[in-house]
Amino acid sequence: MTEQSKNLATEDDRPMKRSILRGLRRRCPNCxxxxxxDGYLKVADHCPACQETLxxxxxxxxxxxxxxxxxxxxxxxxxxxxxxxxxxxxLVMATAFTIGCVALSLYLLPRMKGLVVNIQWSRRMHGFGT
Structure with a gap:
């Protein structure tokens, strides 16, 4: 098996698009x-469904x-x-936009963390490839 075919096989079994979508939903990249x-931003050590190490x-x-x-x-x-x-x-504008920015940040932060972790899993970074 050539190096190029190994790279293609690696990319095909962990597609980036699927991993990104699962990360935005805060789901396991594998299943x-x-x-x-486990909490708001604490990534579980293992997936509760498929036991993938995270x-x-x-x-x-x-x-x-x-x-x-x-x-x-x-x-x-x-x-x-x-x-x-x-x-x-x-004062009204500052209050309204402060609340809006904080709320949007709290909504997006776990989704962005899921996205980053799932991209790392997809690209086999930081020990996810073994």
Whole structure:
């Protein structure tokens, strides 16, 4: 078996698109049935459904950076439009957008962590390949 055919086999058995979609749903990258988190952001050591080892992940700060990037790009234009068209009281606007940014961040953070961990699994990074 040549090196190129080994790489193709590696990419085919763990497709990136499927892993990304499962990560956004916070599901196991292998089976898609088991929940991958023990808590809000704590990744389980093993999938409860298929026993896939998930403890190899090294998500670090990646999910936080992705969350900040997405929240900033979504909220900045909305803040601009609301301010220029409606001119709300500054305290009302600050309060409303603070709540919106925090809520969106709390919603996205576990999904971004699932995405990063599942991409690592798909690409066999950090011990997921053995």
């Amino acid at each position: 898609g049935d088991g929940i991958m988190f 403890s190899h992940h090294r998500a670090d700060d990646g999910p936080a950076y992705l969350t900040i990037l997405i929240v900033g790009h979504l909220m900045a234009p909305i803040i601009h439009v609301v301010f220029t068209h409606f001119r709300p009281d500054p």
